Amino acid sequence: MPSVESLTVNYDFLNEQGTFSEGDIVTGNVTLTLAKDTKVQSLFVKLKGDANVRWSEKRGDKTKVYSADTRYFKLKQFLTPEGSDETALPQGIHVYKFRFQIPPGSMPSSFKGSYGKIVYKIEAKLSRSWRMNDTAEKELVFISKFIPSLQSPMTPQSGSTRKEMGLFSKGHVEFEAVLNKKAFGAGENMELVLSVDNPSSKKVKPKLSLTKKITYYARGSTKSSTDEINKMVFDPIEQNTKKELKCVMEIPADQGPSIQNCDIIKLEYTLKVYLDISFAFDPEIIFPITILHSDVVSRFQHNVAAPSDFGGPSNSVFPPPAVSMGPYPVSPQAGGYGYPAAQGFSAPPPEYPGQPQPYAAPPGMYPPLPPTYEGYSNAVPQQPFPYGSGVSTSHLSPTGPPNHQPPSAPPMDPQSSSPSLAPPAYSSLPSAPLVNENFLSQGDKAPLE
Template sequence: MPTVDSFTLSCDALNEENIFSEGDVVTGQVTLSLSKETKVKKLFVKAKGDADVRWTRQRDDRTKTYHAHRRYFKLKQHLIPEDSEETVLPEGIHVYKFSFKIPSENMPSSFRGIHGSIVYKLEAKLSRSWRMDSTADKELTFVSKSFSNFNTLLCQQADSTEKETGIFSKGQVHIDATVNKTAFTPGETMLIVAKVNNATSRNMTPKFKLIRTIEFLANGDSKNEEYSVQKVVDKVIKPHTKHEVRCELQVPTDEMPSIENCDIISVFHQLKVYLDISFAFDPEIIFPLVIAHPMFRDRVSGNLGPYPVEGFGGPTNSDFPPPAVAGGLYPSLPSCGPYGYPGAQGPSAPPPAYPEVHNGPPGAYPPQPPPMYSVPQAPFPYGPPPSFSSSSSPAAPAFNVPPSGPQIQPPFPSTIPSAPGLNPPPSAPDMSADFLSQTNDDPPAYQLLFPPPNLENADTK
């Protein structure tokens, strides 16, 4: 009798379609039923997403295999502590819950084809000593929310072409075609208008075809598969006539979505508008299309409710609306320089608003000196300047001392000890005479200004 009666893995559904996208949280449980007490080494569950491509090609009696692999994420959660050697589980049913958050990265949707696949799944494994591992897995349906240039997907497409019919007939044919938009969902109808100017001698038939192309890439080579998904044939256009053709082409309800964000598997769609002319080259116009998942029907059709078109798709992979223009829901912020300080303002930009500065409580800081508008006069270090009032010597020019500045009360003691007074040398002349008050008196004698040195006290050589 086996010890493990059952080992299953289940996943909780987030929506009616049971699909997951970037940033979603996957929750579920692992159920283990034991018929008796069992020693378990490991019990864990993994979530991962992988893309694989493989095909073979015969060349010169040799078979070459092309293979490529891409891993988008791998998450692992231990349901029994990893550092424990063996854990004894009693008989009965054991339920372990788990939770994973899918990374918010640009990843392709689930896909399965002849030569490759993109698979997202959960795997649970139970390991025991001297026993085969018990495993359980469940595949997840992953739908990518990433669309490149989503704004252009809702715009009308238009193109034109003209061509000579060939050597079996004379004349030229011209065709103008439009399709109402680029993105569609399965079951939606595209509106096509073609204006044909048949200036030839041949009959021609307008045709419209929806084409799906799957491309696999590996080892520098590619493998392509092309399918005609839907086709509409209109009435024959007679020679030397003009005709406008209106066509409604419905996308099949089971058509697979386009895949543009995988580097080894691509699924893209095209609308081919052409004129079928017997024994001539058919003029054609190719429109690129995007087939989105049915869950995006409202958004692809433009029925977004309160959110604008820009609220979906793009590199952010987010369903939240983007910031509005300046003055709207999210006003523009001023540019900032290094370290968060306001950057340089333009000549017409208003000055930045700086926060109001509040003074602290009184006495918290010492009083600051008032602003100085003139340089204060420091006291003369050697006392007041001498007055030249002697009548025996010519008066020196009077210097008007500028008025002193306002008295400054610094926060620290301003009493500075004055330098010691210096007495003039004994041999200095008397400079107290007011030279300007003199008249025509003779100047003082040279000996008075420059007395001879005292030679008596000089040292002899």
Template sequence: MSPIKDLRVIYEALNEEGTFSAGDTVAGTVTFTLTKDTKVKSLWVKLKGDANVHWTEGSGDDETTYSAHRRYFKVKKYLVDEKGAELPKGLHHFKVRLDIPDGDMPPSFKGKHGKIVYKIEVKISRSWRWPSETHQELNFVSKSLSHCGQVMWPQSGSVDKEVGVFSKGQVKMTATVNRKVLCPGDTLTVGATICNSSSKKMKPKFSFYQKIVYRAQGSTNTSEKSLCKMEGETLAPNSEETVSCHMTIPNDVIHSLHNCEIISVEHYIKVYLDISFAFDPEVRLPLVIVPSLSATLPPGEDFGPYPPGAVGGPSKSDFPPPAVAMSPYPAVAVGAPSYNDFPPPAIPTGPYGVHTAPGAYGYPAPGPTQPGNTASGYNNQWPQQAPPYSFLPPAFPPPSVQHQGPTAPPHFQQGEDLPTYTSLYPPVPDTFAGNGSDKKKTELSREHPFPPFS
């Protein structure tokens, strides 16, 4: 029977979500109890990040296995000299500090055929005995947005859009989304202008898709599913309509992932026309799903689990203050929350800029850390303005209604006019409730089509 009991490694969280990023320091304690004096050959702690993919195809003699592995870093530190040592009976504590290297590394991920795992592990070896080991996984998030692909960031006072066109025979459709970069829980406006010159009826439908691709040994395994669907009213033959809807991104959606060679996660909106006994025309509009606090940063900027200067933020203190409001709402949106609305938390910080508790760097050892949810990542902190999966009229006030906007940010000059809310979000007609054969509505839709891509 092994004399090593209750071997544990406990790390200290940098923030309430328990997340880590490139360049952070993982500090913690290794504890175990010896029931008798024991000669230890080696005792080390290791911090590493790995991506693995594995799946099989076929069966019997035709079964083929595909696997791939990528290592992003490995940091190892010996707590007992490699030559070994005699440890006395009783409780033992070893403080550890390991640095995560800088670099563009993918976030934590777990899927059906692969995973990306970052963990801290400890191992005690003895001569002619089975080693004792344990580990704790870390919830790792990417600081940069390079893993989100080519993101078109909106300029000041504009809205980033995506547009797609289908034109074949007697059917033409132009589909748009008002935003390309979103966070879990955000509401997306999807619209389509449809010209039906045929004699068939057709129904517009909208779906939000998630696509995961695993790669190994020159082969791919693709998992694609629709996370939510919506549909509109049937369009009459020989008619033209402009339709729109509001779709909420699920809170538990996996973030977009593009900086891993063997695993990728993509998202898109599919707008298609359901036509009986005919090919269904469709348009696909790519989206990028990012953690909540990163969606408003300009390209090239890093983000952390908390804004710079927040209590329990990143361990590095050289981040410049952001030049934009860190919120998924535009700077002049009515009712958009700001960080000034929340009082600073009265939480003491430790010597490394992290939350500390009694005994965190001494004896006895701290209590176990509860890492955040790796699959879902960040939780969206902002209240939603529309219920999920429902058709709503465009939430734009008429020009005659005046709203009290927030105070002008410091970077606006005194006396400069701020852009209005309606100039940022033009009205989108909602025609799902009407009849496609209504001539008057058809004329209105021609006069006020869905706003073009700008």
């Protein structure tokens, strides 16, 4: 009978959409179920973000493969003591809490295409002597708050063009188009005003086409695809006629945000406004369209950044839920089965009939372990944990976390009508260790695990 019955990883949502962004806090738990007492070399959890592309091209009898990888960050926490040869874990259900902060910086949104993907995920790994590693992973939906270098993205953009009809027709045609802005959210309507002056001998038909182009880059080569995602056709405008059209085109809600901050994958949108003229080249106006996450569009419109009360500034619009410890109070000194998880704790899972019950562990034997930073040159120090280290089910504190009272009003100066303000006291946070290797731009180098 195998020693490991199951290894799972889960994370908590910060908002109704279940998305994360730069600087957000990721909390969750790793659950290990053992059928018998087991010795393990290590148990750890990683949070990482990677982009990779791959495609092949056949030239004659040979097939050439193009691939590239970029790592944005990797954070790691050991749930059993780091550097220990073996750690004995008893039979039962072991639950470890973890807590990460996604680094700041320009990172692209989650994406999956025909020849590449951008994936952010949490991965737990259990290593044992003379055994295959047990792994569990779960992907995060990452929405980038990167703002493209747009000049006044909420202001209109316009264009105009003129075309001479040529040998087979007389006169010319000219038109002007004004689009209400440059940046939109998925599912939002684009508003366009189109003015057409047709003093020619031919009728013309106005058309709109919204297209999406994906480009993959690897080893100096590119692979691209273009798809039309929406289209509108208007009635013809007769000869010697002027007409103004006001139209609304919806951006499909299932379209992902534009990707302009990834060196191996680019996702672009364009709106083409043109006049369909028979037996002639069609005059056209091209508007570049930037699709942003709805949170970013809302901030542009209101010019307000939404603060967060959990783990410092957050990029999520929805307020984070209160941290719930359930019916179990938490002691910051206790350790899950005597081995505290770095930046997390071990808590009792709910009881289910027929399942082994959690092991009653001895008190904590090791101090909390610091986080391990990999793959990011300017690692962000993790915030202090509101719920301490690992927690054993048999050594819970009889009291809950302390209640934080609001600061009292400053004392009044008897010689003045205004209160005398004392400088606030600040607590210094420990600095995160720096790493020597920078994974922000690896080119063709495959990312580490």
